[in-house]
Amino acid sequence: MPMASPATRPTPAPGPEVRTGPSGERPGGSGPELDVEAVRAHFPILHQEVNGNPLVYLDNAATSQKPLAVIEALEGFYRRDNANVHRGLHELSRRSTERYEGARGHVASWLGVEDPGEVIWTRGATEAINLVARSWGDSHLSEGDEILLTELEHHSNLVPWQMLAARTGARLRYLELDDQGELILDELPRILEGGRVRIAAISQVSNALGTLNPVAEIARQVKAHGGLVLVDGAQGAAHAPVRIPELGVDFYAFSGHKMCGPTGIGVLWARRELLEAMEPYQGGGDMIDEVHRDHSTWAQLPYKFEAGTPNISGAVGLAEAVRYLNAVGAERILAHEQRLVRRTMEALEAMPGIRLFGPSDPARRAGVVSFTMKGTHPHDIATILDSEGVAIRAGHHCAQLVMKRYGVAATARASFYLYNSDADVDRLVESLATVQEIFG
């Protein structure tokens, strides 16, 4: 395999300037509030009928839809530039490498970090968290050490740590939830006082309740006691503004598909000195410097953690998604989601038998509303809504600890994104009336 040595690899270029909408204007309009109709025009999938009704897509916490800019970036890559990266000495390989590394640089600058070598491509948040649990965890933890988690975590940010604890003898500690779906920070000093918490793994935004967690504050306290902090940004990167230096954390994991990008691509960001001290997660092509009969040496960052042919088009698509979201503006998107949450909560509070989960103040959450309806199971709610073209999720949302905390097996969950409108909320509410009529 003719492989360029790490030293001759192109230095990841800083990302191109934020591109504006298709016709040059800012996507989502130039006003302080999002122009939803303008945004919706960028998402072809939304313009279809499902079960005889216009689609209302409210399952964004599971995965988001893709704007034309992303769909066209993927298509354009495969039509013009596709080749393997870092290998061939031909034109297409050069272009492909440039786009792949350009994407890395673009994501780095969007995260607010200077060193693109700290941006590792992964399959998603799950793989990024597993990478840290393996590569950092296995060599840094032993019996007596503690891993701090929260009751709010997605299984992706629980199970890898449980597996690590089983391998190393480390102990799991938990920050608990109050009745409002907020982490009880008052317990943190007591947990940290023992001086044994080596790493805290916490989500920035809860996928089950929508809670915006005070990650910067938690990170400050954990770090003051000598621990590291990993943030699960699977929802955070999609729904909240992200500037890594302001969060003050050590590892940040997220998935492209939740934020208008393709599936199968995500990112682990980590501080260079941590990554330098970690062993590779997987072995293979592209992650080595020299290979001998009995040993090999590792490539420089970030390639040390990217064994095998990567998801090149995924990286290109994710960078395009970042460009698009950035042009719309994370603050505007969050404010828009919070408006939709408020509208939904007000309507649901007026319906009999509805129980809402999570913070009662919409300003304390991103675009998620989890609820149950007395006498009707969430799956039946989802089936009836689907028959009217309204897509929501029902179940435990990969957050069984949250379900246990509130004494339910499942909830129904409507989750919003930039392209959802007031009309979508109204359709949700109307369809819930159908549910109540059927189940009486």
Add this chain to the structure above:
Amino acid sequence: MTDRATPPMKALYQQLILDHYKNPRNRGELEPDENTVEIHVRNPTCGDEIRLQLRVEDDRIEDIKFLGDGCSISQAAVSMMSTILKGKELDEAFGVARRFTGMMHGDEGAAKDPALGNLRSLAGVSKFPVRVKCALLGFEALQEAMKKSRGGRPG
């Protein structure tokens, strides 16, 4: 049911199903003795669960009780199943389970079989592939329980 609901929803959520969901029959627990077997099944993707108890004497289901948590389809199906199977020979019960499974996979002959009794009201579920597992959960428990009571011999 009102006019808001679409025809497929009316076919799915029939009054009989909603009645069994809201007023489950044979819900509760049996006092365990040497003739009772118990099976607990869960659908890991949705969290629905059923704990089924059978009292089997001379290869006949003398009593049947269940506890469960889940959607209307899974809970109505196990409730209806319990009313039909009480007093049945195990071989007959295995037959009902096979017919019901056939109906869930679209067998129209099975959907007309009087042996299925009220369970025929669940025929509409076969048009909702993601809900078929819900309807079959109770029968999954039944088949496991009957095998257990026969010391592992399948039907």
